Amino acid sequence: MDTVISQDAKINEKEEEEEEEEIPCNNRFAKEEEEEEEIPCNNRFASKVFRRDTMARKLDGPDSNDVDYDVSSSDEEEEEPKQPKKRIPIRSGLAQRIQRRDTMAKKIDAPEPVDDIPNQTAAERRKIMHRVSLKLERKLSERPLPEELQERNILKTENAESISKENMEQTRKVLLRKLSFRPTISELKDKQIIKFNDYVEVTEAEMYDRKGEKPWTKLTPAEKALIRKELNDFKATEMDVHAESRIYTRFHRP
Structure with missing residues (x-):
């Protein structure tokens, strides 16, 4: 009996020791869970997942080569006081194309047009325009006279x-x-x-015999005689010579 009681006591002591060892472990995990719930986005994983609008900075800011972006942790961003963002001029072509243009707002906020004609209201101008339109309609409805048409050469007469x-x-x-x-x-x-x-x-010109027009070295004696005869006839009959100088005229031998 004594041995059984001693064994039971030992078993109970071991169980108590195991419970004591488990309690601090559980308390440690519980404390860690409480710390995680109390401090959001302070761990390393949260700083990696935190969103950074780098594309928006590239579009709204100058070229990426000239700008050094601040890649600090989320704790530093929370500690810094919030300041109004300065509008940086847009340089890139894509940012200029997607930039918002408040054209409709400008049209809505534009003041009403002022009447250009002094001393005349819109109602008076409307009355004058209505009166002029009536005159034009009456003028178009009237048929012109035949005399007017004849003067304008539109209407022809009977014996035209x-x-x-x-x-x-x-x-x-x-x-x-x-x-x-x-x-x-x-x-x-x-x-x-x-x-x-x-x-x-x-x-009119006389027909001449052109047989003797070949080179003089190849002329025959008969052709030479014919040429001399033609020259003598020309000097005797056609060439005008003074009467006193006629004795000096030289004729070729036949």
Whole structure:
């Protein structure tokens, strides 16, 4: 019996020691869980997951080569006081294309147009325009008189065809008369229709025998005699020579 009691006591002591060892371990995990709940986004993983608008900075800011971005932890960002963001001029082409343009807001906020005509309200101007439109409609509805149409050459008279035929006949006669009279050369020269070098007087010329026009070294004696005879005839009959100088005229031998 004593051995059994001692064994039971030992077992109980071991169980108590195991419980004592488990208690501080559980308390440690519980404390860690409480710390995690109390301090959000302070651990290393949260700082990695934290969002950084680097693309927005690149679009809104200058070129990426000239800017050094601040990649600090989330604790430093929370500690720094919030300051109003300065608007950086847009340089890149993509940022200029996607930039917001408040054109509609400008149109809505624009003041109402002021009347350009002084001493006249919009209602008075509307009345004047209505009166002018009535006058124009009345003018268009009126049919013009035949005399007005004839003056404007819109309405033709009854004998318009006969008058046109007479005019055509008169012009035809005038043209035929002008063509029948052929102007002289002097009139054309006076009116500068033809120049003096355009008109050449043509005279008739005798037909000459051109057999002797080959080179003189290849002429036959008969051809040479024919040439001498032609020259003698020309000097005797056609060449004008003074009567006193005729004795000095030289003739070729036949």
